[in-house]
Amino acid sequence: MRVSDNMKFEQVRSNVNKNRSEMSELQNNAATQKRVTKPSDDPVAAARVLTSRVDVQGQDQYMKSTNYAKSFLEFTDQSLGDLSDLLVRAKELALGQSSDGSANEQSRRVVGTEVEQLYNQMVHIGNRKHGDRFIFGGFKTTQAPFNIEGNYQGDGGEMLIHVDKDSFVSMNVPGNKVFLGETLSTDGISHATAIQPRTVEELQEALEAEKQNKADGDKSNHNGDPAHRREDGPNDRDVPVRGLASVDEPEYYSEPPVEESRGRNIFNVVKNLEISLMANDKSGIQESLDELDTAMDQVVLARAQVGARSKALENSNLSLQKAKVDTMGAISQLEDADLYHVVSDMNKNETALKATMQASGKLIQPSLMDFLR
Numbered sequence: 001m002r003v004s005d006n007m008k009f010e011q012v013r014s015n016v017n018k019n020r021s022e023m024s025e026l027q028n029n030a031a032t033q034k035r036v037t038k039p040s041d042d043p044v045a046a047a048r049v050l051t052s053r054v055d056v057q058g059q060d061q062y063m064k065s066t067n068y069a070k071s072f073l074e075f076t077d078q079s080l081g082d083l084s085d086l087l088v089r090a091k092e093l094a095l096g097q098s099s100d101g102s103a104n105e106q107s108r109r110v111v112g113t114e115v116e117q118l119y120n121q122m123v124h125i126g127n128r129k130h131g132d133r134f135i136f137g138g139f140k141t142t143q144a145p146f147n148i149e150g151n152y153q154g155d156g157g158e159m160l161i162h163v164d165k166d167s168f169v170s171m172n173v174p175g176n177k178v179f180l181g182e183t184l185s186t187d188g189i190s191h192a193t194a195i196q197p198r199t200v201e202e203l204q205e206a207l208e209a210e211k212q213n214k215a216d217g218d219k220s221n222h223n224g225d226p227a228h229r230r231e232d233g234p235n236d237r238d239v240p241v242r243g244l245a246s247v248d249e250p251e252y253y254s255e256p257p258v259e260e261s262r263g264r265n266i267f268n269v270v271k272n273l274e275i276s277l278m279a280n281d282k283s284g285i286q287e288s289l290d291e292l293d294t295a296m297d298q299v300v301l302a303r304a305q306v307g308a309r310s311k312a313l314e315n316s317n318l319s320l321q322k323a324k325v326d327t328m329g330a331i332s333q334l335e336d337a338d339l340y341h342v343v344s345d346m347n348k349n350e351t352a353l354k355a356t357m358q359a360s361g362k363l364i365q366p367s368l369m370d371f372l373r
Helices: 005-032 043-096 105-126 200-223 266-278 282-335 339-363 368-372
Strands: 160-162 167-170 190-192 238-241 251-254
Touching: 005 339, 043 105, 043 160, 043 266, 043 282, 105 266, 167 282, 266 282
Parallel strands: none
Antiparallel strands: 160 167, 167 190, 238 251
């Protein structure tokens, strides 16, 4: 095989370019401390790193949401604590004026004036704001939920905060629960993620299903009435029970409807106490003691719900922080470079480059001038 001078030059250039390219890549890894700086370095690792970074961004947003919701609930708990203190003070005043031995008509009128101020402070607590949002207005966070008469102008909406891919947590307690005692005993701390329609067809199907469920509910109300129960089969409130072994079909008994417990309207309780004090009604003052106890229990229950939600948010935040650390560790394993190996490879390639340059100099050293001497 004939080896020409052109083949020697091409071989020398190829070897030198190869060594310098490897040296440049190692220097880039050492400068960036990254093994994967572009998708072509490792396509599989690059794809996993991008997915993990998206997860990290989502976890950061979840933590921002949980922190805001936690501050909202902490302010709510502080407001409920102030409301509880006002109720305790109202009960102290009622106890002091509940007997003729320690009170008279004049003292009750004076105490009634103080109870009136307590009432105004309760209305003020119901209209408190966290930032620019009313905390007890439900979804209606831009207008005051209570007027001076204690009428509720908000709604029963609970603002759900997305704390994870699969769950929501409510960050507020509507004022009708706390101050009016409506459905206070029914509380769901963690709410499952609802399946949202993604196309127009899915939205239409969801709307049709909602209409059908509503129509079925109206029919079941008629069938659920004890006066209109069918004798030939079960209805919505019938529960199957095991009968005799020889009977194939289960027997049914009728479950009575459960009455949903209602609390007390705190404003009415305090207002009635004020009226009893102004009217010198000793029996009305004594009756208000039990009502105040029930109202305080109602506030305690609301604070328990707020505390449970705050704890759920705290646990969720801790889980998100741990998940973020684990995700960042996985990203580091995929794309970070091992500096010990990088420096070692740089020294090895530097030595190889020097050897290549020396060997190339000897290979192409003879020239035409050397033959003309």
